[in-house]
Amino acid sequence: MVNTRLFLKCIIQMYYKASHRVTVNGLEKLPVSGPYIIASNHISNHDPILLGVFLNPTIKFMAKDELFRIPVLRSIVKKLNAFPVKRTGIGIGAIRYAILLLKMGEVVGIFPEGTRNHNGRQLPWKPGVGFIATKAKFVPIVPIAICAQRAKLFRRFQIIVGDPIIPFHSDYRLLAQDVMQMIQNLKSSVELSSTSCIVGQESIQ
Template identity: 40%
Template sequence: MYKLGRGAVKTLLTPFYRFEVIGHENIPKEGGVLICSNHISNFDPPVVGITAAPRQVHFMAKAELFKVPVLGPLVRSFGTFPVKRGMSDREALRVALKILKDGKILGLFPEGTRSVNGELGKGLSGAGFFALRSNAAVVPCAIIGPYKAFSRLKVVYGKPINMEELREQKASADVVTEVIMMEIKNLIEKNK
């Protein structure tokens, strides 16, 4: 279902946006990967999903989406799982860590919500938590828009962040999230 859905999304989006993907080779071909991206549009998850191909990217999505009659089952079939926002959702944390420990890709938007003005916001500690609690490669990603019909849309994947030193220093989740957000910011500034 995922491959079929990815193909359909690519077919729908490609005529409207000229995708320029930079750094695809920075996504490891195997093993757990945490892709951390800025969040400027509702289209960000499918865009990361189609540009990170051929590997499937799993995303968290707000639990309310899963209650919508047709949308809920469709979203779930793409490997997306629910998270209850505004509280500590232990089940979502467990599912996300299992994805990474099983050698799959988890896509995450550390800001937690879309940016209203397109500027990079402050990251939440969840990104640092997943980076520290798994041995996954942490790949920063920058989506550089705007999402305007027939315009160029850049998706830039940076080199995996060296987590060894941060783990040895026993850095906090907040500190690790700040490092991740700085890498995303650098990608945006270098590729505007």
């Protein structure tokens, strides 16, 4: 099972490196082992796959519950270690499950904006990432920025890993705000070309 997973990871990595020229910066900043939270911006359907095969194949992702209602997609997202979360309301069930996973030493992936962001401007974020981190005994949060060239068939992706944020207070809203600011800073510092980084459809000069 482990060998099969590693084989698939290698195959998917080779595909993305060849077709999308994926590069990763700051991989050494990831904690050696869990528990920790990966918090990333969300620009495309590729994101969970990219983070899974290039960062940590054991990441358990929150995914919108609509995906689990479609027979074919349900089996795919389950293979990606995803678990459902309702995008309307609080989604307390998913939050409790994420906290449980972290207390078991797992790695949980969260997209704090709650949905895909197509224009590069930061969407209103949800405070769940801060709440989960504090309730799971103040686990580290690793901010991640995903950048991509302007929409193309095989656009280039770049993944930037930021320094882990160690929660030191119980104000989960402030913590979530700090995480989103760090992600924004990572996006703003990246250049996919000599002049700019394209995030979704927006250019950051």
